Amino acid sequence: xxxxxxxxxxxxxxxxxxxSCAASGSSISVYAxxxxxxxxxxxxxxxxxxxxxxxxxxxxxVKGRFTISRDNxxxxxxxxxxxxxxxxxxxYYCNARIPGLLNYWGQGTQVTVSS
Numbered sequence: 001x002x003x004x005x006x007x008x009x010x011x012x013x014x015x016x017x018x019x020s021c022a023a024s025g026s027s028i029s030v031y032a033x034x035x036x037x038x039x040x041x042x043x044x045x046x047x048x049x050x051x052x053x054x055x056x057x058x059x060x061x062v063k064g065r066f067t068i069s070r071d072n073x074x075x076x077x078x079x080x081x082x083x084x085x086x087x088x089x090x091x092y093y094c095n096a097r098i099p100g101l102l103n104y105w106g107q108g109t110q111v112t113v114s115s
Contacts, residue, residue: 016084033094065081
């Protein structure tokens, strides 16, 4: 499966962005999907995941601010980001996986939160 992220950009603190991850080559319905991020000089970290049945999990720093969702009909996963903070600045990556079997990454989209 090929993953292409979009929706990143420059936003002021307190603002919102919605990231999209469009998949091709295979249906995402069989994959657990996730968003990860990597800030300069730091390791890639989990942001949010969503199971094939729609169950979600969030990293503590984004709980209550970010929402992950999936539209299997559109083969797309979303990350709605509200109340953005400067520490949310990072490259955001989309992930599709079948645990122990398959693991795919997108190329990433830059999110910069700055005044």
